[in-house]
Amino acid sequence: MPECVGTEMDEIKAILEALIYVSEEPVKEEEILGVFPADRFDLVRQALEELVLEYSAVPRGLRIVRVAGGYRMQTRPAHDSWIRSLYRL
Secondary structure, eight states: OOOOTTOOHHHHHHHHHHHHHHOSSOEEHHHHHTTSOGGGHHHHHHHHHHHHHHHHHSOOSEEEEEETTEEEEEEOGGGHHHHHHHHTO
């Protein structure tokens, strides 16, 4: 397990973004917690909640959502027609 003792909230959020981004399937909270030391679980849960709110509060192309018992990064539905245009779907 990588060292993260003393990690501040911003770094935890950055780690969470990376974990969620690289996963092909929704990442369950238990899986996420498994990469952090147990004494950071409350902070990680708080960071997850804040990330979901932060991504939903600003008009970005991506958002973090809870789905299928986990978290995943996905595009905003409002951008579907733009994405289809790119891939001619």
